[in-house]
Amino acid sequence: MADFDIIVYGATGYTGRLVAEYLAGSYPAGVRWAMAGRSLTNLRLVRDDLGLPESTPLLTANSDDAASLRAMCARTTVVITTVGPYQVYGSDLVAACAATGTAYVDLCGEPGWMRQMIDAHHQAAKASGARIVFSCGFDSIPFDLGVLTLQEAARARFGRPAPQVKCRVRSMKGGFSGGTAASLKATMAAAARDPSLIALLASPFALTPGHSGAHQPAGLLPEYDPTINAWVAPFVMAPINTKNVHRTNFLLDQPYGADFVYDEMVVTGLGDLGKAAAEALAKLNPFAGDSGPKPGEGPSKEERETGHFDILFAGLMPDGGRIDAVVTGDRDPGYGCTSKMLAESALCLVQDVAGEGGIWTPGALMGVPLRDRLMAKAGMTFTA
Incomplete structure (x- = not known):
C-alpha cells in the first residue's frame, strides 16, 4: 500500500498552492496527501502560510532528477503535477509514472508534448497499469x-x-x-x-x-x-x-x-x-x-x-x-475552478475509478463519476 493517496508536486507554485489549499480545506480527514517540490524550505513556508499542521508531509523531488521522481511516485497512488511548462519539466515524471504504475493528473494544454508522451509511454502505462490523464483543468x-x-x-x-x-x-x-x-x-x-x-x-x-x-x-x-x-x-x-x-x-x-x-x-x-x-x-x-x-x-x-x-x-x-x-x-475558470477540478480528478482516480493503464482524457477514463464529483464538490453544473 502506498504511503499517500495523493502527492501535490509543485505545491510551492501558484496553482499547486491552490490545490494544496483546496485539499486541506475540503478533505481535512480521510485523504492521505503530501506536498512535494524541489525546496524543502519553500514547502515549509507554504505549509505555514496555509496554516497547515507541522505534521503535513513534505517531500523533495526535482524535475531534473529522475531518481527523485521515481522515489516520489513509489510513495503515492496519484501524483498531481502543476510543474510546467510540461514540455520543459514534465517528461521524466510521465516516464516515472508509466514505469512504476503510478496514476498522474496535470493541467497540460500543450498538444505537441502530449502527443510525444502518448507515442513514448502509452504502451508502457498500459503494461504497468499507470492511469495518466492530461488536461484536468479548465482545459479541458x-x-x-x-x-x-x-x-x-x-x-x-x-x-x-x-x-x-x-x-x-x-x-x-x-x-x-x-x-x-x-x-x-x-x-x-x-x-x-x-x-x-x-x-x-x-x-x-x-x-x-x-x-x-x-x-x-x-x-x-x-x-x-x-x-x-x-x-x-x-x-x-x-x-x-x-x-x-x-x-x-x-x-x-x-x-x-x-x-x-x-x-x-x-x-x-x-x-x-x-x-x-x-x-x-x-x-x-x-x-x-x-x-x-x-x-x-x-x-x-x-x-x-x-x-x-x-x-x-x-x-x-x-x-x-x-x-x-x-x-x-x-x-x-483558469485557477479558482481549475484547482478544484485538478484535485477532484485525482480523488476520482483514488476513490471512484479503476480502469486500465494508458494515457487518457478525463472524459474517456473518469466520465460520469468525475462529473458527479464536480457537481457535488466543486461548484460546477452540467445540465441538458
Missing part, C-alpha cells in the same frame, strides 16, 4: 465532459449521438497565470525548432494516432452563427480542447461517431456591436508582450472568487433537430 474538463453530457442526452432523446456539436462560450470572467503564458511561449519555441510540430498543432486529430475524421471547422475568424443568432470569435483554448474531445471519442471507440464534427467559439453579442467585438477579439493576443504575469503569479483571491464561466453546447441532428447542454463554474 468542462468541454470534454460537456460533450459527454450532451451526447448522453442526444442518445436518450433521439436514439443516436449528435454528429455535430457547437461549443459556444457565452460568458467567462477570470485571469491567467504566468505559467499559462510560459507554456504557450514554450510551445511556440518548440515549433520554431521543429517545424513538423506546426502541422501537429494545427490538426484537430493530433491526439488520435492513426485516425483522422471528418473535416472540422477552423474557428479562426469571426463569424455570425445562425445556430445561436449571435456573433462569435475564435476561442484561445479551442486548439487544445478540440483535440482532447476527439481523443475521448477515439479512446471510447467512436461513441460520438467516426465523422463527429466539433468546434469552439466565444459569443460576442448581437448586431453591429457583436460583430465589432468579434473582430476585435479575433485580433487580440492575451499573451503578447512581457507585461503579463510571470511564472508563479496569477489572479488575486478576489479575482478568483468573483470569476465564473457559462458554456453552451448545441448538438445538431441530421433532421434539423437540436439538443443543448450547459456547463457552468462558480469561480475564475
Whole structure:
C-alpha cells in the first residue's frame, strides 16, 4: 500500500498552492496527501502560510532528477503535477509514472508534448497499469465532459449521438497565470525548432494516432452563427480542447461517431456591436508582450472568487433537430475552478475509478463519476 493517496508536486507554485489549499480545506480527514517540490524550505513556508499542521508531509523531488521522481511516485497512488511548462519539466515524471504504475493528473494544454508522451509511454502505462490523464483543468474538463453530457442526452432523446456539436462560450470572467503564458511561449519555441510540430498543432486529430475524421471547422475568424443568432470569435483554448474531445471519442471507440464534427467559439453579442467585438477579439493576443504575469503569479483571491464561466453546447441532428447542454463554474475558470477540478480528478482516480493503464482524457477514463464529483464538490453544473 502506498504511503499517500495523493502527492501535490509543485505545491510551492501558484496553482499547486491552490490545490494544496483546496485539499486541506475540503478533505481535512480521510485523504492521505503530501506536498512535494524541489525546496524543502519553500514547502515549509507554504505549509505555514496555509496554516497547515507541522505534521503535513513534505517531500523533495526535482524535475531534473529522475531518481527523485521515481522515489516520489513509489510513495503515492496519484501524483498531481502543476510543474510546467510540461514540455520543459514534465517528461521524466510521465516516464516515472508509466514505469512504476503510478496514476498522474496535470493541467497540460500543450498538444505537441502530449502527443510525444502518448507515442513514448502509452504502451508502457498500459503494461504497468499507470492511469495518466492530461488536461484536468479548465482545459479541458468542462468541454470534454460537456460533450459527454450532451451526447448522453442526444442518445436518450433521439436514439443516436449528435454528429455535430457547437461549443459556444457565452460568458467567462477570470485571469491567467504566468505559467499559462510560459507554456504557450514554450510551445511556440518548440515549433520554431521543429517545424513538423506546426502541422501537429494545427490538426484537430493530433491526439488520435492513426485516425483522422471528418473535416472540422477552423474557428479562426469571426463569424455570425445562425445556430445561436449571435456573433462569435475564435476561442484561445479551442486548439487544445478540440483535440482532447476527439481523443475521448477515439479512446471510447467512436461513441460520438467516426465523422463527429466539433468546434469552439466565444459569443460576442448581437448586431453591429457583436460583430465589432468579434473582430476585435479575433485580433487580440492575451499573451503578447512581457507585461503579463510571470511564472508563479496569477489572479488575486478576489479575482478568483468573483470569476465564473457559462458554456453552451448545441448538438445538431441530421433532421434539423437540436439538443443543448450547459456547463457552468462558480469561480475564475483558469485557477479558482481549475484547482478544484485538478484535485477532484485525482480523488476520482483514488476513490471512484479503476480502469486500465494508458494515457487518457478525463472524459474517456473518469466520465460520469468525475462529473458527479464536480457537481457535488466543486461548484460546477452540467445540465441538458
